Amino acid sequence: MRLQHALLALQAIAGREVAKFVRQGGRFASALVRPLLWLVVFAAGFQNVFGVSIIPPYDTYIPYQVYIVPGLLGMVLLFNGMQSSLAMVYDREMGMMRLLLTAPLPRSFLLFAKLLAGTLLSVLQAYVFLVIAALFGVDVPWSGWLYALPVVVLAGMMLGALGLLLSVHVRQLENFAGTMNFVIFPMFFISPALYPLWKLEESGAAVIHLVAQWNPFTHAVEAIRFALYGQFAGVSLLIVAGCLAVFFSLAVRGYDPQRGMLKRAGGKPA
Amino acid sequence: MADSITPPPHAEPLLSLRDVRKSYGPREALRGVSLDVARGEFVALLGPNGAGKSTLFQLLTGLFNADDGSLSVCGHDIRHNSVAALAGIGVVFQQSTLDLDLGVAANLKFHASLHGLGGRRARERIADALQRLGLSERAGDPVRELSGGNRRKVELARALVHEPAVLLMDEATVGLDPASRRQLLDEVLALRARGVGVLWATHLVDEAEAADRVIVLHQGRILAQGRPQNLAEAAGTATLAEAFLKMTGDTVA
Numbered sequence: 011m012r013l014q015h016a017l018l019a020l021q022a023i024a025g026r027e028v029a030k031f032v033r034q035g036g037r038f039a040s041a042l043v044r045p046l047l048w049l050v051v052f053a054a055g056f057q058n059v060f061g062v063s064i065i066p067p068y069d070t071y072i073p074y075q076v077y078i079v080p081g082l083l084g085m086v087l088l089f090n091g092m093q094s095s096l097a098m099v100y101d102r103e104m105g106m107m108r109l110l111l112t113a114p115l116p117r118s119f120l121l122f123a124k125l126l127a128g129t130l131l132s133v134l135q136a137y138v139f140l141v142i143a144a145l146f147g148v149d150v151p152w153s154g155w156l157y158a159l160p161v162v163v164l165a166g167m168m169l170g171a172l173g174l175l176l177s178v179h180v181r182q183l184e185n186f187a188g189t190m191n192f193v194i195f196p197m198f199f200i201s202p203a204l205y206p207l208w209k210l211e212e213s214g215a216a217v218i219h220l221v222a223q224w225n226p227f228t229h230a231v232e233a234i235r236f237a238l239y240g241q242f243a244g245v246s247l248l249i250v251a252g253c254l255a256v257f258f259s260l261a262v263r264g265y266d267p268q269r270g271m272l273k274r275a276g277g278k279p280a
Numbered sequence: 281m282a283d284s285i286t287p288p289p290h291a292e293p294l295l296s297l298r299d300v301r302k303s304y305g306p307r308e309a310l311r312g313v314s315l316d317v318a319r320g321e322f323v324a325l326l327g328p329n330g331a332g333k334s335t336l337f338q339l340l341t342g343l344f345n346a347d348d349g350s351l352s353v354c355g356h357d358i359r360h361n362s363v364a365a366l367a368g369i370g371v372v373f374q375q376s377t378l379d380l381d382l383g384v385a386a387n388l389k390f391h392a393s394l395h396g397l398g399g400r401r402a403r404e405r406i407a408d409a410l411q412r413l414g415l416s417e418r419a420g421d422p423v424r425e426l427s428g429g430n431r432r433k434v435e436l437a438r439a440l441v442h443e444p445a446v447l448l449m450d451e452a453t454v455g456l457d458p459a460s461r462r463q464l465l466d467e468v469l470a471l472r473a474r475g476v477g478v479l480w481a482t483h484l485v486d487e488a489e490a491a492d493r494v495i496v497l498h499q500g501r502i503l504a505q506g507r508p509q510n511l512a513e514a515a516g517t518a519t520l521a522e523a524f525l526k527m528t529g530d531t532v533a
Contacts (some may be wrong), residue, residue: 015396021395026379033381109377112341113394114367267345 017208019115020123027127030097041089041135044143045082048204049143053078065206067239075148079140080235081203083158086139087166088194089134094128095173099180111265118262125170125258132166154238161237161247165230168250171257173227189231195229203234226253232257282362292355293318294368294477295340300349302335309335311500312349316383317446317477322469324491325481328528332500333481334374335407337450340479341371347435354445367395370439372452378423378431378438383412385419388438395442402441429460436467447471449480467489483523494520498528 031037057074064071101107110120140155172193192245198204200222209226210219222228229246236243284379293316302310307424310332317323324525327333338344341349342362356364385406410416413433426527428476432452441445449468453461468478472492479492488494488508495505502521504511509521515523 014398018393018398022390026390029382057446105373105375105377106379107375108341109391110394111343112366112369112371114363114396115394116363138496195410220447267343 014045018112023123024130030129045085045139056129067236067241079143081231083136083234084203085139085198086136087169090132090135091169091173095177098177117265118177120263128170129166133162135161150238153240156239157240158234161233164250171254174261175257178261200230201225201228203231294354295351298350308318308500313502314522315495317479318474319477320472322472322478322492324494325490325497326485326488327497328495331497336456338497340448362405368445370444371437372435373449374450380424383420384434391438392441405441409440413437422451432464451481485524496527503523503527
């Protein structure tokens with residue numbers, strides 16, 4: 011695989027993804043409205059209910075709105091990661107996927123290019139959300155915007171890889187909504203996105219607390235939270251990177267012609 | 281088979297299948313298919329629905345692997361050296377794979393990039409391919425605005441942008457009116473002069489009649505192959521159509 015060829019293909023795949031996104035103005039709007047509702051409406055109602063004590067990485071009492079920013083960034087990444095995989099299923103049904111897979115490039119690279127393209131959109135949305143949050147007066151330190159970038163990219167890739175893996179197993183578009191309910195909502199709610207995990211422990215919800223610690227999304231959110239305040243959450247980052255590697259390898263395996271989805275799907279004889 | 285045209289001994293076939301088998305569960309889609317396509321040769325793969333044509337194309341495009349046997353393109357095994365093999369193939373799928381919202385040239389450009397063609401070289405190739413098929417004036421139009429016949433031509437142009445050695449056409453005329461069908465066939469027949477080997481799958485006998493060689497595929501097996509007129513003679517019928525019916529009709533399950 012020549013580097014120039016690989017870059018051209020990557021550029022084309024990412025370009026197509028971005029162009030599609032721009033065409034679907036509604037998708038961008040809904041990607042931003044969703045976390046904003048949580049930030050502006052939900053957080054306004056709950057800021058007096060939840061007293062967030064001083065926990066790392068915060069060194070002072072913080073308003074609830076500030077607490078949920080990293081979680082909402084994670085939510086943006088999570089939704090976009092899943093939507094990219096929805097696009098994969100759509101492409102597969104529409105035959106576009108076949109065109110992509112007949113390109114003279116290693117299949118793993120083509121999938122990686124898809125993943126990067128989706129992540130690019132995730133990160134863009136995440137930062138636009140940060141800008142709007144700042145306009146609403148919910149500030150994170152400016153240095154945090156910079157520190158968080160690599161972490162947001164990594165978390166975006168991990169959640170995108172999860173979407174890619176799901177796209178292997180979702181045969182048809184109709185099955186997708188259900189899958190989303192079983193993935194997006196549990197991942198989001200069983201995580202420190204909306205409340206610190208010690209609250210779960212305090213409430214005696216030991217099982218949920220345990221599940222939350224096994225939830226990759228938990229670590230994505232925590233890694234982002236620490237990075238926004240210039241701190242390095244090593245363990246969480248390692249877990250996110252590890253999940254990325256595992257999800258992506260399983261997805262590549264799933265798209266292998268000899269195994270996984272394509273073999274099971276069987277192709278209609280004609 | 282009464283007659284088989286063997287390519288000149290020095291010419292390695294562009295496309296070569298040896299004893300290819302593929303099953304889906306208990307159902308055998310291909311039961312030992314061997315065939316060659318030589319440089320500048322137009323081979324029609326004629327078979328009724330369910331003969332295994334699509335399975336064969338799925339194997340050729342690396343979508344699935346064969347259970348047994350070998351497939352190679354320009355000497356590159358499709359399983360072990362799939363990148364090199366795919367580089368030598370141009371495909372028009374039965375189902376459209378165009379991005380309807382993109383322009384004609386933009387669709388071709390996407391494809392060119394996937395094949396490692398960029399910049400001026402890509403622009404020239406795209407302009408050439410569109411001109412050859414009389415689509416230059418539609419280059420900027422969104423594909424959505426094109427007729428079915430022209431959309432197919434765009435797909436053909438796209439399949440030729442990277443100058444493949446072998447062109448695979450998987451029932452490419454399905455859904456076209458007779459004039460567009462003929463036009464597409466003529467365009468592909470003309471490619472022989474440039475040395476392109478063509479494998480044209482169809483269930484329509486009139487398309488197969490234009491071929492250098494016809495391979496009759498039925499229930500996953502090759503029943504006969506040869507020049508269209510020779511197949512008719514061998515079957516003891518006046519036309520290829522009758523020969524095809526005679527060969528495949530009485531064994532329909």
